[in-house]
Amino acid sequence: MQSRLLENLNPEQLAAVTLPRESAMILAGAGSGKTRVLTTRIAWLIETRQVNPLGLLAVTFTNKAAREMLTRISAMLPINTRGMWVGTFHGLANRLLRAHYRDAGLPQTFQIMDTADQVALVKRMLKANGVNEEQFKPRDTAWFISAQKDAGLRPSAVEAFDDHSRQLVDIYRMYDAQCQREGVTDFAELILRSYELLAKNEPIREHYRARFAHILVDEFQDTNRLQFDWLKLIAGPSNAVMAVGDDDQSVYSFRGAKVANMRDFEREFNAHTIIKLEQNYRSQGNILEAANVLIGHNRQRLGKNLWTSEAQGEPIRLFEAQSDFEEAQFVVEEVRELRATGVPLTEVALLYRSNAQSRVLEHALFSAGLPYRVYGGLRFFERQEVKHALAYLRMVANPEDDAALLRVINFPTRGIGARSIEQLQDSARASGASLWQAACSRGGSKASAPDTPKKGIEGFVLLIERLRAECTGVALHEMIEAVIERSGLRAHYEAEREGADRLANLDELVSAAAQFADDPMRALELEADPAFRAAESGREQARPQGREQEQGQAQGQDPAPASATQPLAPPVDGAPGTAADAAETPADQMLIQFLAHASLEAGDNQANAGDDALQLMTVHSAKGLEFHTVFASGLEEGLFPHENSLDDAGGVEEERRLMYVAVTRARRRLYLTFAQSRMLHGQTRYNVASRFLREIPVKLLKRLSPTYDRGGGSTTFAQPAGASWRAGAQAPVSVRPAPKQEMAGMPWRIGQSVRHAKFGTGVIIDAEGRGTEARVQVNFGREGVKWLALAYAKLDAA
DNA sequence: CTAGCTGCTGTTTTT
DNA sequence: CAGCAGCTAG
Numbered sequence: 002m003q004s005r006l007l008e009n010l011n012p013e014q015l016a017a018v019t020l021p022r023e024s025a026m027i028l029a030g031a032g033s034g035k036t037r038v039l040t041t042r043i044a045w046l047i048e049t050r051q052v053n054p055l056g057l058l059a060v061t062f063t064n065k066a067a068r069e070m071l072t073r074i075s076a077m078l079p080i081n082t083r084g085m086w087v088g089t090f091h092g093l094a095n096r097l098l099r100a101h102y103r104d105a106g107l108p109q110t111f112q113i114m115d116t117a118d119q120v121a122l123v124k125r126m127l128k129a130n131g132v133n134e135e136q137f138k139p140r141d142t143a144w145f146i147s148a149q150k151d152a153g154l155r156p157s158a159v160e161a162f163d164d165h166s167r168q169l170v171d172i173y174r175m176y177d178a179q180c181q182r183e184g185v186t187d188f189a190e191l192i193l194r195s196y197e198l199l200a201k202n203e204p205i206r207e208h209y210r211a212r213f214a215h216i217l218v219d220e221f222q223d224t225n226r227l228q229f230d231w232l233k234l235i236a237g238p239s240n241a242v243m244a245v246g247d248d249d250q251s252v253y254s255f256r257g258a259k260v261a262n263m264r265d266f267e268r269e270f271n272a273h274t275i276i277k278l279e280q281n282y283r284s285q286g287n288i289l290e291a292a293n294v295l296i297g298h299n300r301q302r303l304g305k306n307l308w309t310s311e312a313q314g315e316p317i318r319l320f321e322a323q324s325d326f327e328e329a330q331f332v333v334e335e336v337r338e339l340r341a342t343g344v345p346l347t348e349v350a351l352l353y354r355s356n357a358q359s360r361v362l363e364h365a366l367f368s369a370g371l372p373y374r375v376y377g378g379l380r381f382f383e384r385q386e387v388k389h390a391l392a393y394l395r396m397v398a399n400p401e402d403d404a405a406l407l408r409v410i411n412f413p414t415r416g417i418g419a420r421s422i423e424q425l426q427d428s429a430r431a432s433g434a435s436l437w438q439a440a441c442s443r444g445g446s447k448a449s450a451p452d453t454p455k456k457g458i459e460g461f462v463l464l465i466e467r468l469r470a471e472c473t474g475v476a477l478h479e480m481i482e483a484v485i486e487r488s489g490l491r492a493h494y495e496a497e498r499e500g501a502d503r504l505a506n507l508d509e510l511v512s513a514a515a516q517f518a519d520d521p522m523r524a525l526e527l528e529a530d531p532a533f534r535a536a537e538s539g540r541e542q543a544r545p546q547g548r549e550q551e552q553g554q555a556q557g558q559d560p561a562p563a564s565a566t567q568p569l570a571p572p573v574d575g576a577p578g579t580a581a582d583a584a585e586t587p588a589d590q591m592l593i594q595f596l597a598h599a600s601l602e603a604g605d606n607q608a609n610a611g612d613d614a615l616q617l618m619t620v621h622s623a624k625g626l627e628f629h630t631v632f633a634s635g636l637e638e639g640l641f642p643h644e645n646s647l648d649d650a651g652g653v654e655e656e657r658r659l660m661y662v663a664v665t666r667a668r669r670r671l672y673l674t675f676a677q678s679r680m681l682h683g684q685t686r687y688n689v690a691s692r693f694l695r696e697i698p699v700k701l702l703k704r705l706s707p708t709y710d711r712g713g714g715s716t717t718f719a720q721p722a723g724a725s726w727r728a729g730a731q732a733p734v735s736v737r738p739a740p741k742q743e744m745a746g747m748p749w750r751i752g753q754s755v756r757h758a759k760f761g762t763g764v765i766i767d768a769e770g771r772g773t774e775a776r777v778q779v780n781f782g783r784e785g786v787k788w789l790a791l792a793y794a795k796l797d798a799a
Numbered sequence: 800c801t802a803g804c805t806g807c808t809g810t811t812t813t814t
Numbered sequence: 815c816a817g818c819a820g821c822t823a824g
Contacts, residue, residue, distance in 0.1 A: 062813065062814080063813065063814080064813090064814085089813085089814065090814080091813085091814045092814085095814095113814085115814080116812095116813090116814085187814095188813080188814045189814090191814080192814095223813095252811075253811085253812075253813085255810080255811065255812085256811090256812065256813075354810075354811075355810050355811065356810085356811085357809085357810090357815090360815085377812085411800095414800075414801085416800080418800060419800090600814080601814060602814085603813085603814080619810090619811065619812085620811080621810095621811050621812060622811090622812075640810095643810055643811075644810090645810055645811095646810080646811090655811095656811095659811080680815075681809095681815090682808085682809065682815065682816095683815040683816080684815090
């Protein structure tokens with residue numbers, strides 16, 4: 002039977018979709034239809050009955066990509082995608098750990114910290130242990146810990162060669178122990194812990210290996226070492242892994258991604274088939290050629306050349322501005338024109354290297370009355386009022402959660418100061434108990450006279466106990482309502498002048514919870530999955546089907562001799578009666594799931610689609626998207642490529658890949674803009690044009706001049722021998738005007754571009770002295786910043 | 800305990 | 815510039 006699914010695929014796509022059951026690498030260039038191949042492959046496997054929907058595992062990096070995949074599969078096949086293992090690495094790891102929490106050495110209610118929680122926890126520990134915070138900054142330390150986990154290394158496996166790193170490892174060890182005590186995990190822990198679960202538990206491992214005959218991985222170039230090993234472990238010797246990726250779009254090495262995984266894949270997964278998808282369906286010829294030439298400057302590549310059947314299209318527009326302000330102004334003008342010609346603003350993206358650059362652009366757009374939307378920034382579940390409400394919920398789910406307790410013990414304020422909290426922490430540490438336990442023994446929760454509104458710790462303990470009682474057996478959104486009311490959060494924000502938005506977000510949280518509970522896809526995800534019962538009963542024979550039956554065991558100690566089989570997962574030390582491990586009812590389950598959801602999916606930061614608004618975002622966040630028109634702004638040395646990336650090996654190549662991503666986002670029109678001067682950290686900086694501009698062939702470019710030229714000088718950048726792009730384009734700009742500045746004897750102005758025989762083109766960033774004493778400081782970009790005495794150095798206007 | 804001040808430090812980001 | 819952390823004054 003020839004499936005309709007296979008219609009309109011090009012030969013390479015078809016080959017990829019219909020590969021036999023074996024591991025393969027699909028090198029998928031930008032715009033080559035990679036998601037289509039992935040989803041069609043899945044649909045084809047199911048339709049031809051080579052696998053049933055529950056027998057495959059598809060992994061992505063973002064929730065968005067996972068959702069997209071499910072949506073497209075549903076559109077292709079009349080199947081229920083419920084229960085399918087399509088998700089992010091973290092989401093799937095979470096799923097594994099929830100199903101086998103005991104074997105993984107976790108409490109059933111274990112919580113997932115986001116990065117902010119993690120940093121806070123590290124900070125708390127550093128403080129508690131009197132570690133010098135100058136030397137060990139919480140952020141860096143948390144970063145270090147995550148990096149070790151991403152590499153698959155527990156403290157005992159980390160090699161430390163000096164005092165500093167030995168201390169870091171000690172902190173890492175304490176951190177893990179603390180997480181275990183509190184019943185919390187961080188993101189990397191989800192994957193590492195699930196890796197260890199499979200590694201040391203053969204029945205479970207074999208269960209999943211037998212189940213997932215086909216494993217598909219999206220954005221493989223973004224995998225880190227641990228994710229690579231995780232896949233390898235689940236795949237085992239006989240399952241087929243289809244890895245789809247593009248080494249040229251690897252832009253996340255700063256968070257552990259290893260492009261080398263693409264090379265290693267072939268060997269370690271025994272993959273003999275490599276298919277390259279090189280036909281680009283997105284961009285017109287000039288844009289694609291620019292991208293190809295640009296990325297051709299990288300040495301570390303698997304090698305790939307995109308082509309298109311499209312026409313050349315428009316030239317790439319290049320604009321040089323005097324300042325970031327002028328650059329923004331230019332964008333405004335062009336966007337107005339585009340809009341007038343009927344291009345929807347949602348189809349126009351304004352990209353930049355770093356978030357700080359959005360400010361000027363926003364300002365100009367705002368003044369011009371152009372609607373725009375900025376991606377990035379705080380997401381819904383990261384807002385403080387939402388995090389506070391969630392912290393109360395976490396206390397309901399598991400009061401051992403010190404982080405949650407600390408967050409809300411005095412918010413809204415109830416007269417518990419730093420000193421009482423310190424005492425609490427001291428007594429908790431002394432007895433090796435949680436803060437909650439310490440608070441309980443101090444507050445004397447039992448002997449409380451009812452209805453006496455208590456302040457202080459006692460009041461807090463009463464509040465939480467009351468909340469826990471009230472939340473028993475009620476619907477999720479009712480729990481949240483109770484929390485918001487009883488905790489005093491609502492009253493607090495009602496009293497606050499600027500509290501309206503926050504109140505609205507709290508209400509939004511309630512509806513989010515109601516929606517979450519209503520979503521059968523999510524709510525029934527686990528129950529619908531026969532694997533859980535199967536895998537669970539593999540371990541504990543003859544257990545009845547219902548998952549509600551578990552509370553008997555749940556109360557008890559973890560039967561696993563943790564020290565022997567789980568050296569890295571210290572036993573949950575019981576704390577009987579604290580109900581840390583007693584998510585018994587469906588409502589409790591729902592709460593746990595909702596909290597995990599909140600951590601794993603912090604919410605969209607791309608607002609309401611539909612509005613006709615310009616799209617502003619970093620190049621990183623633009624990855625995977627496409628637009629009719631793209632403005633890539635701030636193309637200056639030091640900014641893009643970013644100066645901080647220049648020292649580390651491969652840094653420039655990664656920046657170039659980022660530039661490649663920016664260029665390949667555009668379908669029809671691409672603007673490249675840069676500014677000679679730019680406000681950065683409150684100071685004006687003078688930059689030279691990005692090397693990446695020089696790498697794009699002149700013939701593809703069209704230089705635009707400011708229509709509102711204020712008569713200032715103009716700069717250029719060195720184009721290797723032959724014509725500079727300027728020559729080909731407009732009439733040459735007049736040689737710079739005579740110096741009209743205050744100080745006689747200093748022929749140069751700050752901000753002017755000059756050329757030096759040896760150092761090339763640069764921008765004057767400072768000047769001093771006059772006559773024979775006169776010196777200028779010039780930023781030559783790659784060649785560095787130099788002071789030059791005018792009496793000796795020959796400088797020309799550039 | 801909070802408000803307000805000073806001083807420091809600034810890539811990229813998902814989970 | 816601007817957001818945050820940490821400190822001091824009330």
